[in-house]
Structures are given as structure tokens and as C-alpha cells.
Amino acid sequence: MFMIAVLVDITVEFLLRYTQSGKSTTYAGLMAESFGSLGSLAVQICVMVTNLGCLIIYLIIIGDVLCGNESGGTLHLGHSMVELSCLCYTLCCALCYAPIDSLRHSSAISILLAVVFIAISSAMAIYAFWKGKTQNMRLLPDFANQVSIFDLFTTVPVLVTGFGFHVNIHPIRSELSRPSDMSYAVRISLAISIAIYFSIGFFGYMLFGESIMSDILVNFDQNSDSAIGQLVNNTVRLSYAMHLALVFPVINFSLRTNIDELLFAKKPVLAKDKSRFTILTCLLLALTYTIAIVIPNIWYLFQFLGSTTVVCLSFIFPGAIVLRDVHGISRRKDKVMAILVIIMAILTSMIAIAANLWTVG
Template sequence: MSEDKPAETVENTPAEASAIPNGKGHEPGEEISASAKTPLAEDGEKETVANSAQNASPNRTENADTNLPESQEFLSGVEEKKTTRFTDFEGKTSFGMSVFNLGNAIMGSGILGLAYAMANAGVVLFLLLLTVVAVLSSYSIHLLLKSSGIVGIRAYEQLGYRAFGTPGKMAAGIAITLQNIGAMSSYLYIVKYEMPLVIQAFLKVDKPAGEWYLNGNYLVIIVSIAIILPLALMKQLGYLGYTSGFSLSCMVFFLIAVSPLILATHTCKRHVTSLLLSTAYTIPILAFAFVCHPEVLPIYTELRKYKKMQHVANISIAIMYIMYFLAALFGYLTFYGEVEAELLHTYSRIDPYDTLILCVRVAVLTAVTLTVPIVLFPVRRAIQQMAFPNKTFYWPRHIAIAFILLLFINLLVIFAPNILGIFGIIGATSAPCLIFIFPAVFYIRIVPKEEEPLRSFPKILAACFAGIGFLFMTMSLSFIIIDWTTGTSKASSGH
């Protein structure tokens, strides 16, 4: 593509958030009309959206008689006249690939700490908390998709702009950037510390003598250049559906492989429920187990128009709900009270040279490595929304942002071994905002009062949801402060 130039149809007005008009809702029967606009939109914009919804191209509405809402096309009626923006991809990603991508975005390194959480809380309480968190996460995505459908916007940052102007846009962009940089760093920390041990076990090197291939810093750089960077350079997130499916397959293998180890002999007393003080530490772990909200709208943008993103979200959450519970249960039933916060370390105690254990560790390393590109896409999109809001897609910029992000994260992982405390603070503040607070307050601000008054049940429920976010934020920060003051490391708010 030629040099950067402002998109002709983008205006620097309070209606900046309308850069993606005529988006459809995720609920049956939702329509984009002038009355659905928020007070921030100008009268001219209302007419434009209404006309674009009425003048959709005939060849795109051949199924209108049977399913009108599903036939309303993204950018319909004005596609030929608009300059394509980086958020305006055609949406050719299949339903299955979208499920893989969102499931891979949900599945983070936190899966390795769930057995420890179950050991602290007990099976029954853990299952109850996991169910509550899964339901809350699904409701949070519903709020995002509802707001997106009403205003025709499929960018988290632009929802913030529509709700609160530039401060809302910047707050959403910064939260996404910090949260996902912390998540990517946590994945690469696993690569840095686990991959040398795996290679050492495969080669049966009992006493390393400084070999370069056993140096975690070198391995992180190699993995970033050879695997992560090429995947991060894809133009569309949907292309990563195949690697996401393989990543999820690796975690399924992990679950199948570790299940026979339950039959091992144990000396610890099993328990079904526990009300120990340490149970409170499991709440932040579970609260952020389903963090995927920065990836929801990018995946929604590329999803085929006749599919529904809420169904993608529900299926992805259900799959990860089952995998989370089984991973925690198998780890807990294998080690009970002796389970460590890092499950891979616990399994390596059985026999560090056991072939099955080594394959399991390789599978987990593969899964977290292939998750990094999925998490990088929303960060790049947030940076473009904040720094280049009026620019068209430009390959050099697309590549440069990915390269600089990976370089920065590699430097953090290599030279700041104790940065995890800072990541904990970031996770404890940005994650509740992205999961609870932002979706709720955006919903309250964006949904017109004519459709849902402030005292209506949906908006009251959204306000309570935002309150839960502030509660989780306070709780997580408190646990981190307790860890720092007592010298323990039980609290966790990472993905």
C-alpha cells in the first residue's frame, strides 16, 4: 500500500466513534436506526446510518425474507465508497475458527494455578466460584456486544469514545495495552523458565555447563522470532484459528495425559470443602480466569455476518469451563495439599525424565506460546486507535508495532526478573476494568434512555456489575499488598 493518508470518510468530530456504521446487534431483531444513537451523535450521522441500513446492496440481502437482522451487512451500502480501515475487514472467519481464537484467548497461564486454587478452596467451593465467574464473564460479553450492536462499533476503544469521549477511549486503550502486555510477559516467563528444563530433561543433562541452548534468555528470543513474530504479522486475527485449534488440542492432551497419575499414592488428607483463610486468594485467580474481553470485538469484526458472536462466546467459555475444572481436579486429586502454585513444577517432582511428563510440559509450552499472537492483536489495535485513529491499514506500521511490542516484552522478560509484582498490580487494576467496569458503564452510557431508562432493571444490573468490578479490584490489590508485606506469594491476578 502507498504512504499513509487519512481515510476520507473519517472526521475528527464528536462522532469519531461512528467510523464503523451500520453494525448489527447480536440479539435477534436488533436493528440499527436513528433512534438507537446516543446523544453524542449528530443529526447528520443519524440520517447517514438510517440511510445506509435502508440502502443495503441487494446482492447481500438475498436471505432477508428469512433472517433480516442476520442479513444486515457490516458497512453495507457504503462499502464501495469508503476507504478500508484496519477495523473494517470483510469478516470471512468461520464460526469454528472464531471459537478456537476466543477459547485460546481465554486460556492463559492461569490454568496452571487452578489446582492450587482448588487445594485451597476445596472441590465444591471451587466449582461454585468457577461457575459464577463463567456466568459473569458471559454476561460481561453480552454487555459489550449489546453496546456494539446499538452504535455499530466493533472496537473497544471506540465504545469508550462514544460513551465518554477521548478520556474513555484512552482509558480503554491503555487498559487493554497494559493487561495484554502483562499477559504476554507471563507466557514468555513460562517459556524462559520451563523450556530450558524440558530440553535439559530430554538431553538428560544433569549438570548444565552454560550451554547456550539451555539459556532461557536465548530461548525466549528464538521462540519470539521463529514462532510468535510470523503469526503476529498476519493481517487478520481469523488466520490464527488453526494455531488456536492446535493450542487447545495441546491442552486437551495435557488433560488426558495427567489423568492416569491420579492413581498414585498420597499421604495428604483429601477434603471436599475448605474455609481456610487462604481460600480468599483463589478468588482473584478465578475472577480473571476468563479474561478475553479485549479480543472479543476484534474477533466479532472478522466473524461472518450470519453468525452470532454471543454464541461463539458462550461455547468458548463452556469449553474452557470444562477444561479449567478438569485441569484443577486432576492436579488436585494427584497431589492434594502438596500441589504447588505452578502445576508443571509439581508434576516434574514425580520423575523429571519421565517421557509422559516431558510431553505434557512440551504441550503446555506450545499452548502458551501460540496464545501470545492472539493477545498481541488487541494491543496493536489499541495502539492504532490511540495514535493513528484516522489512518488506513499500512503494512509497515502493522509490522513495526508488532516488532516493537515483542522487542519490549522480550527485554522485560530478560532483564526484569522481578517485574511480576508490577504485572500483578497491572492485572489487579486493568483486568477488573476490562471485565466488569468498562462493559457496564459503557452499556449504561450508550444504550439510549428512551430504550432503557436509568432505573430499568438491565441498567441497574449493569451498575451492580460495575460495583463487583470495584470490589474485585480492591480485593486483588489488598492481596498483593499482603503478599508484599508478609513475604508470601499466594495472590495472583494474572490471566
């Protein structure tokens, strides 16, 4: 996790440096300066695939929390509240028409929920440890049970997806009073992300041990026999499901806009064409819902995104920009680092994809 965070910081610096030297203020524009229209198109396609994958992941998590899931013969209960399901669905549909500036509210909620989630899960883990009810934890992988060392690489795409925020660099940078502060903002964000991911992973594993699910929220169903403990579990799961339902339309907004610009570049603005807006929205909702039903859990989506589009946006494209060096500002060590980043990204992605195909086969 720390290694990926360091590489992300390096590639973000590449993007910021070339943004300052060029005229572009977007990621797609930056790629267009180096590789023309094909570079811009590549970024747009990767952004669309990544956003679509995130929407599918959100629906899978909401489905797991509300409807339950089963793993290894263990049934994890959901909440069969028709009212709550309808509410989440209504929010998703209604907020598709909300302005994009509502993103600031969902971002604040997401950070707050992450802090609350850590506080609750850590308190539960410490209490379980005090009572001697924590699960046994292994510090090293168990290679005896048909697990290969190459399976360790399957975790890399998941972590890459967790740190894949390069597309948001330019919009956030443009809103800062001093664009030069973006580097500090990135490092602070990386530090906060590492702390959050590590805390949730550690205390979650401490609580659930080998029974932990790829979607940890599913585990918060039967961990406590008391009414208060069950209330805490339900609060964690349902509040996060509501949060995802609120964030869903924002990502859908970006996905819909990119697809419309790609397919209907010569048509009027999407907001002024209600029929095209409605048809495109319904098609995207139907597509994401169908794929979310077919795919069994979020692990496969994280693997796919982290091995393909996210790794391109996070490592391969920034490295390629440095090697292209249209502004002549790359130093020798920058190009060496760019080559190493690209090689590492390609190799780990290929190994992760091969390991997953081998497991599925």
C-alpha cells in the same frame, strides 16, 4: 468460577446489545460512543497493560519449565537444554514478523494442548488413585495457619483473568456469518473453559496436593520413577512451553500496534518503518524479559491484572456503558445489574489487593 462465568456472560450481552444499536465495531469505539475519546483511550491502555502482563506470564512459565523453580524448600527441576531454549527464543523473535492471521493456528493448538493436558493429568491421577499414591486433599481452607477468610478473594482476580476475553468479542463477531450467533458462541466457550479449568484444577490437586505450584506445569518434573512416566511429564511441559513461544509473537503484535498508534499516531504505518518497528520490538522484548526475571511467579501477575485492567475490561466498562445508555435501550433491570456488577468488581478487587499487600507486608 461459575459465578464469574455468569457475570461474564451478562456483561458480554451488554456489549453485544450496544454494538447492534450503535455504529461501532470495536470495543474502543463502543466506549468512544458513550464516553468520547477518554473512554477509547481507557480501553487502549487496559488492553496494552493486559497484553504486556500476559507476555510476562508466558515468559515466567517458559522459564519455570525450562530452568526449574523452587518452592517451600522443594526444588523443581527444569530442562537445561540449550538447544530448546534457543529454539523458543528464535521462534519468539522470528514470528514477531508473522502475519496476525496465524492466530487461528495457535488457537487450535492451544485447545488441542488443553485437551491433551487434561487427558494425561487425569489418567495419571486415576492411576495414582488406583495405586494409593494420591496426595491428601483438603475440601475446606485451613484458617488455622495464618490464613484469613479474606485470602479467598485473592483467587477471584485469577479466575477473572482466565475469563477475560471481552476484547476478542468484536473481532470474532465480525467474522461470523450470522453475528447474532455470537451469544451462543460465548456460552459454549464459557462451558468449555469451566470444564477445562475445573478438570485441570481437580486432577492436578489430586496428583500433587499441598505441594502444587501456582504454575502447575512445574510440578510435572519428578512425579514418576519410570522412564515412560518421565517421558509423559516432559512431553506435557515442553510442548506447552513451545506453544507459549508460538503464541507470544501474536500477543506482542497486538501490544506493539496499540503502543505505536498511541505514541506515533501521525507517523507512517509501522510496517513501512523498519527502524521504528525494530526499535519498538526490541524495547518491548527487553522490558517483558526484565520484568519476568524480577517477578518470582505468575501468581502476582494474575493478581495484578485481574484486580485492575482485566476487571475494568470485563465488568466495569460494560456496566458503565449500560448506565450511560447513549442509545436509550437499557431496561431498569439492566441498570440494576450493571450497578451490582460494578460494585462487586470494585469490592472484590479492593479486598484482593489489600489481602495481597497484607501478606507481602
